[in-house]
Amino acid sequence: MKDETVISVSNLTKNFDDLIAVDNINLQIQKGESFALLGPDGSGKTTTMRLLCGILTPNSGNIIINDIDISKHSEKSRQQIGYMPQRFSLYENLSILQNINFFSDLYSVDKKTRKKRIDEYLEFSRLTPFGKRLARQLSGGMRQKLALICSIIHNPPILLLDEPTTGVDPVSRRDFWKILHRLLANGVTLVISTPYMDEAERCNRIGLMHRGKILLVNTPNELKKQTTGKVIEIKCSEPHIVSKLLKKDKSVISVQTFSDKIRVLLEDKVELLDVVSTIELKGVNIIDIREVLPNLEDIFITKLAK
């Protein structure tokens, strides 16, 4: 089961008129892994997802899913893929059950299996009491869970989720991931796109995406180790003055100001003492200053800064 490539993307490019949305990306995704495409809005995540599920045709390059070239035979791979678009796209004037039944019909899920799966998924996502409720009356989190159920009702071995938990409350997000972990345990391959670091960290591997390119791919831990900068947190009496001051410094990559502290990403060569003296020269009193472990966000910022 290990190292069996289910999705193989090579030299994939897609442009809309002048805009290059996906720029020559290469990607191998193994069976049973969870893969996160992490990137800011407009980085090409959604376009990549839509290319993967065959809604869009690439300008060049190809996508092989389970040995099928989907640009040539997209319909053959459809039973293999479950896709959940970024926008809620179910029938708002149908009930939860009517929506699920409709998609079961489309994927020709037979009656017996269907009943078992519907009961199980509804139970697991705590939607059972709302079976007859119209989709338009559901909360954001419930909608996403319903959309997920509809896209996995045919038991696809590959699941593509485009920003599945954007705008979802934390409780529903946890429910949502509970379902995903269960699917992963059953050997499903999961690809999600997300702008959230914490969500990406739940996956086996992360691909950092920016301006249509995949900058690097690695496990969350490796990514953290790979960081080239140094991160310090400063507590001081005048955080805003300090943050302004540091932003002018050339060796500072980024400054984030919180209510009680400042998080500064520095080039490796900078010494902690240099920073201390810069701040104290301004007459600001430092309460605490220390080097901390970089998180994914810092890595992302260092990669983008290059």
Next chain:
Amino acid sequence: MRTILHIVKKEFLQVARDRAFLPLLFLAPILQSMLFGYTVATDVKNISTAVLDQDKTQDSRKFTESFSNSGYFHLKYYLQSDSEIENLLDSGKVKLVINVPKGFSRSLKRSEPTNIQVIVDGSNSNTANVILGYTTNISQRTSLKIIVEQLKNAKTRIPSVDSRFRAWYNPELRSVNFIVPGIICTVIAIVTTMLTSAAIVREREKGTLEQLMVSPIKPYQLILGKVLPFLLVGFVDAVVVLLVCMFWFKVPIHGSIALLLFLAIIFLSNTLGMGILISTVSRTQQQAMMTTLFLMIPWIILSGFIFPIENMPMAIQLITYLIPLRYFLIIIRDIVLKGVGLSVFWPQVAALVILGTVILTLSISRFHKRLE
């Protein structure tokens, strides 16, 4: 086939959810039939008329009476002076003023050419023309009577051509018989085009189309599934209008109703195709509705539904050949009024089949392109 039925089933579930839709489905055709049946009637009756009789003789009275006897005119006002005329016409209280000048009777008796003045409200040229026709007819009959009497006195035999008039297909010349069956066309065209385009655009607008596209459903199954429910809606509407036509307006149907309903399905392939076509150029449901209206108004005006195509300028007449409504109107009127069959209107049926094929092919290929 199963997949198509799944879509159809879903479409009906959605429609059933929309409470306002079902009554609309039946009310729209009934309302349209009533509106057109009662208002578009081009028969002109009970024309309100004023008489200014300056002669005040037996002859002049007899002449004005012949107007009220005809049944077309309602002599409402008897005037004393011509200063009253303007006010009556301006206020729209009368459509026609008959002015019999002093010396009418004397002039007649002397066998001199005798004039009367007829003033008609020409603001609606159609009605004015009809009124003038009736008036001319009555004056001519009066003069004919006088001539015949004088010739009789002279004991001469007179040659005459007397045209006996009989209207075939619609002996009483009821405009309802002509207009109401045509409503089958307009109702079907408006309702099905609008619903089809809106239903397809809705899938795109709500993003559900994307979800359908990743499923194993094929584009032709999707289109058929979306369109079949509206084929049924159009068919039901045709039946409703036909029933109103037969039982409310008592329009006799001389031909085969089965043939009419069958050809309605061929006509529906045209309007449903238009619906798909509109859906491919519209991004929102509102846009689809506006486009449908924008298209339907010229369709109806140029179809010959109310205004005869023969009266249109040549260039516009050529355009009407591209309008499916035109052909189905001829077919319906042929069936309802004349009771003739395919042997007469096969060219119209052929035109509908050809236009339908073109529209459907074009719209489906555009639909495919938009999917990508």
